[in-house]
Amino acid sequence: MIWVAVVVASVGCYLLKLAGMSLPASVLERPDVRRVALLLPVAMLSALVAVELFDGGGVLGVDPWLLAGVGAAVVALLLRQSFIVVIVVAAATTAVLRALT
């Protein structure tokens, strides 16, 4: 039974990806579709960050050290640090705070 779930869900997830990639060029090149395509990742990745921070397993909840790590990343971004510095600062902040408590 586990095999059925693994195969059905895996193939299903791949087909979802393929469906999104398969819009015809005539649709993809319309100016309004291009504007939507530019904004979709902004909306969904922002939502994803919010969910990773505030989803405590189906209820609103926050891990303060995780929030502090991502807060430190925002400070690094405001200071115009590089991508790698930003994600390392986030992980290090969270790890240090967890180790201390």
Added chain:
Amino acid sequence: MSEDSRSPIRRDAAAIAAYAGAFGASFGAVSVASGLTIAQTMVLSLVMFSGASQFALVGVIGGGGAGLAAVPTALLLGVRNMFYGVPIAGILGRRGRSGPRRLVAAQLVIDETTAMAVGRDVPAEQRYAFWATGVMGFLLWNCGTLAGALGGSAIGDPATLGLDAMAPASFLALVWPRLRSAEARWVGAGGALVATALIPLVPAGVPVLAAAPIAVVTGLFPRRGATAEGGQR
């Protein structure tokens, strides 16, 4: 595209791949501990290749759920990759989405590759960022999964190293340059707010999908003078 613009992209992609490897290892360990075999675990990482869906599937099975009950949650979490396919198809252009290339590219459409691609301004750099992140991420995610599945409990908890802070921090860092236009800032804030409000109300996966209509409506009905191209050169 010059080597000067490729090497920083490769460096960022390698950083993402490194944490994908570490996360993959924890996925492998969790999956085997949840009762899946090593072969089942590897099929998930190779074919499903979408972290959130994979963790959800083994989570439901490990929690004692009947196997098939895990399928809808995994699929729901995978729907956002379908939405990501629209900007990625545009970025890859006609050549990149024709024939067998499309079949390979589709498998690599995930949060990380989308964020890396849309985080660049020049089309050639966007394509390079997508492929570099996708190929390196796929390799390390799968190597990590295998190591975790074989090593099992020897793999430490990724939370100890703060690795769980890396994913949200990286998405934020990659979306950051897009937030130069007021319109994109509103869309980002709206998406985050709607998703947060829905967390206690709807199944996992839905809050992130609920952010999509905000982008669709804003894109179809732009205010005059405000365009999503604000951050573009």
